[in-house]
Amino acid sequence: VTQKKLAVIGGDGIGPEVVDEGLKVLEAVAGSDAFAITRYDLGAAHWQRTGEVLSDETMASLAAADVILLGAVGAAPGATDVPSGLLERGLLLKLRFAFDHYVNLRPSRLFPGVETPLSDAVVGGREVDFVVVREGTEGLYCGNGGTFRGGTPHEVGTEVSINTAYGVERVVRDAFERATRRRNKLTLVHKHNVLVYAGGLWRRIFESVAEEYPQVSTDYLHVDAATIFLATDPARFDVIVTDNLFGDILTDLAAAVTGGIGLAASGNINPSGAFPSMFEPVHGSAPDIAGKGLADPTATILSVALLLEHVGLLDEAARVERAVLADITARTPGTKRSTSEIGDAIAAQVCDEVAAKV
Amino acid sequence: VTQKKLAVIGGDGIGPEVVDEGLKVLEAVAGSDAFAITRYDLGAAHWQRTGEVLSDETMASLAAADVILLGAVGAAPGATDVPSGLLERGLLLKLRFAFDHYVNLRPSRLFPGVETPLSDAVVGGREVDFVVVREGTEGLYCGNGGTFRGGTPHEVGTEVSINTAYGVERVVRDAFERATRRRNKLTLVHKHNVLVYAGGLWRRIFESVAEEYPQVSTDYLHVDAATIFLATDPARFDVIVTDNLFGDILTDLAAAVTGGIGLAASGNINPSGAFPSMFEPVHGSAPDIAGKGLADPTATILSVALLLEHVGLLDEAARVERAVLADITARTPGTKRSTSEIGDAIAAQVCDEVAAKV
Numbered sequence: 001v002t003q004k005k006l007a008v009i010g011g012d013g014i015g016p017e018v019v020d021e022g023l024k025v026l027e028a029v030a031g032s033d034a035f036a037i038t039r040y041d042l043g044a045a046h047w048q049r050t051g052e053v054l055s056d057e058t059m060a061s062l063a064a065a066d067v068i069l070l071g072a073v074g075a076a077p078g079a080t081d082v083p084s085g086l087l088e089r090g091l092l093l094k095l096r097f098a099f100d101h102y103v104n105l106r107p108s109r110l111f112p113g114v115e116t117p118l119s120d121a122v123v124g125g126r127e128v129d130f131v132v133v134r135e136g137t138e139g140l141y142c143g144n145g146g147t148f149r150g151g152t153p154h155e156v157g158t159e160v161s162i163n164t165a166y167g168v169e170r171v172v173r174d175a176f177e178r179a180t181r182r183r184n185k186l187t188l189v190h191k192h193n194v195l196v197y198a199g200g201l202w203r204r205i206f207e208s209v210a211e212e213y214p215q216v217s218t219d220y221l222h223v224d225a226a227t228i229f230l231a232t233d234p235a236r237f238d239v240i241v242t243d244n245l246f247g248d249i250l251t252d253l254a255a256a257v258t259g260g261i262g263l264a265a266s267g268n269i270n271p272s273g274a275f276p277s278m279f280e281p282v283h284g285s286a287p288d289i290a291g292k293g294l295a296d297p298t299a300t301i302l303s304v305a306l307l308l309e310h311v312g313l314l315d316e317a318a319r320v321e322r323a324v325l326a327d328i329t330a331r332t333p334g335t336k337r338s339t340s341e342i343g344d345a346i347a348a349q350v351c352d353e354v355a356a357k358v
Numbered sequence: 359v360t361q362k363k364l365a366v367i368g369g370d371g372i373g374p375e376v377v378d379e380g381l382k383v384l385e386a387v388a389g390s391d392a393f394a395i396t397r398y399d400l401g402a403a404h405w406q407r408t409g410e411v412l413s414d415e416t417m418a419s420l421a422a423a424d425v426i427l428l429g430a431v432g433a434a435p436g437a438t439d440v441p442s443g444l445l446e447r448g449l450l451l452k453l454r455f456a457f458d459h460y461v462n463l464r465p466s467r468l469f470p471g472v473e474t475p476l477s478d479a480v481v482g483g484r485e486v487d488f489v490v491v492r493e494g495t496e497g498l499y500c501g502n503g504g505t506f507r508g509g510t511p512h513e514v515g516t517e518v519s520i521n522t523a524y525g526v527e528r529v530v531r532d533a534f535e536r537a538t539r540r541r542n543k544l545t546l547v548h549k550h551n552v553l554v555y556a557g558g559l560w561r562r563i564f565e566s567v568a569e570e571y572p573q574v575s576t577d578y579l580h581v582d583a584a585t586i587f588l589a590t591d592p593a594r595f596d597v598i599v600t601d602n603l604f605g606d607i608l609t610d611l612a613a614a615v616t617g618g619i620g621l622a623a624s625g626n627i628n629p630s631g632a633f634p635s636m637f638e639p640v641h642g643s644a645p646d647i648a649g650k651g652l653a654d655p656t657a658t659i660l661s662v663a664l665l666l667e668h669v670g671l672l673d674e675a676a677r678v679e680r681a682v683l684a685d686i687t688a689r690t691p692g693t694k695r696s697t698s699e700i701g702d703a704i705a706a707q708v709c710d711e712v713a714a715k716v
């Protein structure tokens with residue numbers, strides 16, 4: 001067995017805490033030799049201390065990893081010394097773009113017993129289990145745009161959404177592939193009646209790739225309508241494919257309706273393997289609860305499961321998922337465990353199962 | 359009393375049906391002389407018949423109206439002869455932009471007894487009553503963008519979001535004014551950590567206008583986080599101000615959590631009065647249920663209330679709102695009334711109240 005190089009970026013706020021629990025479970029399931037871990041100190045605190053967001057050396061070092069686990073980056077909302085977007089554009093999005101993470105994979109599953117804001121009439125007895133394939137390398141996230149006559153009463157701020165046939169096709173194809181490994185249902189979400197240029201491109205490519213997958217039933221929703229269905233009938237979805245911004249919005253809502261961002265995992269995947277893929281919880285750095293042991297590490301642990309799957313450790317991935325499921329199902333509503341207690345419990349579940357097998 | 363010129367565009371699908379009920383209630387509350395009604399035949403069906411979306415003559419005629427009531431425009435999703443965006447960009451958005459409807463006002467209120475997809479734990483006993491002030495004349499809706507190398511494997515589709523200090527300031531100011539007439543709480547929604555140019559502009563203007571309204575407490579949410587709160591704590595909102603696209607997305611979700619788009623009203627308002635404002639339900643033309651008397655006209659009737667308020671008939675507006683409230687509260691879950699039955703019932707409520715007063 002060759003050891004995999006795992007780069008770990010704890011980040012800010014609760015990031016380092018949840019990542020520690022993720023690594024705890026990783027070691028429990030895969031042993032301590034499967035991954036060679038290198039930790040990187042990056043984020044708002046690092047920037048405040050060093051003035052550096054992400055150096056070329058660090059980028060080169062990260063690029064040499066097989067896979068990356070990230071907690072969360074981002075300063076407290078009140079941290080006026082950190083320019084808006086500095087960490088997001090300079091670190092998180094820089095990694096996603098530089099490492100060509102064009103599949104931003106975000107599974108949403110309502111685990112049994114998990115509290116949802118939706119009523120029983122909406123979700124009771126229905127299986128809510130879908131995955132959003134969010135494009136991760138273009139669209140409105142490309143960073144093109146600017147400020148003209150900045151600071152004057154005539155200021156103009158522009159943002160350009162760039163969408164390429166190349167970029168759209170590869171992610172649409174990935175989504176179709178995933179649909180065939182699931183329930184053969186794929187929904188395209190866009191807003192092609194208003195964003196006619198980008199929407200037209202997405203739609204035409206979607207329809208042409210669909211011809212290669214006759215077994216997959218497809219539909220289309222405008223993004224506004226998609227939010228309605230996420231609130232009123234989330235069980236209707238299997239795989240959703242959408243652009244970077246719509247994916248950002250829909251996956252937070254999807255997380256909310258399936259029990260909150262404390263449970264939402266994600267993978268920033270470069271399927272070609274040319275660059276390391278990166279796994280991270282959907283939630284942010286939550287500075288208000290940092291250092292108090294209040295954060296739920298489950299989203300990070302589920303991201304570790306996605307990471308294991310990505311590197312081909314399929315049994316291990318499934319084991320982590322089962323352990324999380326068992327832990328969640330056993331949760332008593334109202335009782336509150338600390339970050340490390342949850343990590344310990346899930347790690348113990350993983351070990352129990354391994355022991356039971358022997 | 360001077361008669362107001364009311365332009366009525368029924369549009370497609372269920373549009374004409376719901377508009378008829380809106381006019382029924384309008385007449386019941388304001389009498390048949392208060393408005394001089396001119397009907398305009400526009401929409402997908404009109405285009406299919408005449409090849410014309412919106413002529414200059416029609417535009418000029420509409421511009422001379424005091425106020426516009428619109429049902430819905432848009433062909434059936436399967437109508438392959440109607441190019442995507444033709445009606446949306448060529449009619450609906452054309453009116454909003456040409457008549458400078460910079461305040462797209464979308465109230466969301468969970469009426470007692472109305473079914474919501476949210477659980478009792480989320481909304482039970484809480485007052486959900488907020489309004490979204492959506493910018494209506496710029497942002498990603500401006501129509502700038504294009505297709506490059508169209509139809510080739512190297513196609514690039516761009517969409518440009520244009521945001522001006524002028525455009526942002528006036529809508530932000532309007533939202534602050536509305537907040538002072540409500541519960542003095544205003545939330546800015548954007549995504550300034552990614553869309554740094556547009557987001558920076560919105561944020562700086564919001565903060566500077568806020569200084570003039572010390573009585574209004576303000577906060578900021580990224581659009582993704584805002585969807586979470588709409589699903590988990592909609593009662594936290596009073597007034598939300600946001601850009602054109604985020605407003606589109608949030609108001610559909612807001613409608614969903616407050617009982618569905620069958621109840622969601624909107625006003626496309628030009629506060630200066632230089633152009634006619636336009637009132638319309640948030641829902642679309644729903645071609646699948648058109649002509650069957652299945653559409654709920656309540657959203658249109660509530661849009662008529664907004665229209666009455668806009669033209670200064672405040673008592674009449676309040677009366678329509680009370681009639682709708684009474685009608686909704688009296689609804690028996692499970693029983694289904696036709697479009698005109700609902701219109702009749704609300705019109706009767708309005709008349710009862712008028713009679714009771716005499």
Ligand SMILES: CC(C)[C@H](C(=O)O)[C@@H](O)C(=O)O
Nearest residue numbers: 088092093248282551552582
């Ligand atoms: C922090 C931010 C840049 C990021 C995004 O918008 O992609 C986050 O919201 C996410 O969803 O991962």
Ligand SMILES: CC(C)[C@H](C(=O)O)[C@@H](O)C(=O)O
Nearest residue numbers: 193194224446450451606640
């Ligand atoms: C039909 C469409 C152009 C429109 C919009 O996006 O504004 C609609 O969704 C709305 O919210 O009024």
